Amino acid sequence: VWIVSGKRDFKALEANISTQETNSDKPSREGIVIRSTSGHMQISEGTNIWICQIRGRLKKGPRESQTLAVVGDRVRFSVQDETSTPPSGVVEEVLPRRNKISRLAARRSGGNVEQVLMANLDQVVAVQSVQDPTPQSSFVDRLLVAAERFGVSGVLVLNKWDLVPFDHNRERWQYYTDLGYRVIFTSAVSGLGVEDFREVLADRISLLIGASGVGKSTLLNAIEPELGLRVNEVTGKTGLGRHTTTRTELFPLATGGFIADSPGIRGFDPWDIDPLDLRDYFPDFAEGQLECRYRTCLHRHEPGCGVKLNVAKGKIPGWRLEAYLALLVDLEERKEKLGFRKTDS
Ligand SMILES: Nc1nc2c(ncn2[C@@H]2O[C@H](COP(=O)(O)OP(=O)(O)O)[C@@H](O)[C@H]2O)c(=O)[nH]1
Ligand SMILES: [Mg+2]
Ligand SMILES: [Zn+2]
Numbered sequence: 001v002w003i004v005s006g007k008r009d010f011k012a013l014e015a016n017i018s019t020q021e022t023n024s025d026k027p028s029r030e031g032i033v034i035r036s037t038s039g040h041m042q043i044s045e046g047t048n049i050w051i052c053q054i055r056g057r058l059k060k061g062p063r064e065s066q067t068l069a070v071v072g073d074r075v076r077f078s079v080q081d082e083t084s085t086p087p088s089g090v091v092e093e094v095l096p097r098r099n100k101i102s103r104l105a106a107r108r109s110g111g112n113v114e115q116v117l118m119a120n121l122d123q124v125v126a127v128q129s130v131q132d133p134t135p136q137s138s139f140v141d142r143l144l145v146a147a148e149r150f151g152v153s154g155v156l157v158l159n160k161w162d163l164v165p166f167d168h169n170r171e172r173w174q175y176y177t178d179l180g181y182r183v184i185f186t187s188a189v190s191g192l193g194v195e196d197f198r199e200v201l202a203d204r205i206s207l208l209i210g211a212s213g214v215g216k217s218t219l220l221n222a223i224e225p226e227l228g229l230r231v232n233e234v235t236g237k238t239g240l241g242r243h244t245t246t247r248t249e250l251f252p253l254a255t256g257g258f259i260a261d262s263p264g265i266r267g268f269d270p271w272d273i274d275p276l277d278l279r280d281y282f283p284d285f286a287e288g289q290l291e292c293r294y295r296t297c298l299h300r301h302e303p304g305c306g307v308k309l310n311v312a313k314g315k316i317p318g319w320r321l322e323a324y325l326a327l328l329v330d331l332e333e334r335k336e337k338l339g340f341r342k343t344d345s
Pocket of ligand 3: 289292293297298299300302304305306307308
């Protein structure tokens with residue numbers, strides 16, 4: 001009889017004490033990698049955290065060992081010792097990824113290599129404050145482009161709402177809501193939106209991102225004591241970041257779900273977007289783009305540009321086109337510098 005109670009699987013327990021156990025019959029379980037250090041991984045499975053080694057043969061695959069399994073990867077592991085503290089196991093298989101975030105890292109031997117930082121995330125949650133510090137809009141636009149690029153949801157949290165009048169710059173933020181992004185107004189001081197913040201993180205794997213001082217730690221502490229202390233700072237700067245080895249970590253939430261901390265993810269760096277593809281990550285351009293005279297119009301200086309026409313008509317705010325053009329220049333410069341190559345996703 002298989003009894004499954006709550007998150008505990010008694011079938012696995014029974015199999016474990018079976019006397020006829022062979023290696024291939026060893027109970028295997030599924031979990032999520034929440035931390036990865038050299039040689040070991042911490043795997044979250046229900047309410048348990050396991051420490052696992054990686055089966056040697058896995059390391060021989062096409063993937064570079066450092067990205068064999070990253071935080072967020074779902075893995076199948078066999079039980080080694082369930083009674084030890086923490087319980088231990090061996091990772092047997094890395095299950096297919098739904099998505100991933102990567103950045104360019106310098107190779108010791110020269111050149112750049114894709115470094116996968118995180119897999120299977122559900123959403124990127126960008127935190128900004130409406131004042132002290134004031135929002136950097138390019139940050140949000142970049143982030144949303146990258147969210148589109150990586151196929152995850154983009155959530156925008158605007159904190160410190162107690163410092164400005166309720167209707168302060170609302171149209172600007174409303175614009176993102178109209179584009180289909182979730183926008184949450186919060187104040188860690190007054191408690192405004194804290195429940196929405198909690199709810200949006202529950203049961204999902206989120207990457208929290210935002211410049212220092214916007215209130216990330218305070219907001220996290222508001223939904224769970226000490227959480228902000230455990231989750232380290234992630235800076236909101238975009239760019240290639242420092243080429244040092246970084247460790248990403250997922251923190252389990254009391255509500256279910258995980259929040260990611262990564263000193264390596266300094267803003268999304270959408271390094272492998274082809275400049276010509278960028279325009280497709282601006283959903284508000286789609287309609288006007290159909291009217292562009294040239295099929296490969298970059299909405300820059302080309303005559304007969306439907307997007308620029310829509311800006312002139314007031315259908316698209318000028319700052320959206322500016323954000324796009326700034327990112328376009330960045331991508332072109334980077335393409336020139338690094339050479340463009342597609343990833344295997
Ligand atoms: N007025 C106001 N101050 C806040 C709010 N949230 C955080 N702060 C303050 O902003 C500063 C930076 O907050 P912190 O959580 O450390 O930001 P982090 O760097 O993003 O983690 C601290 O002095 C907080 O007390 C808020 O909603 N309203
Ligand atoms: Mg902090
Ligand atoms: Zn155009």
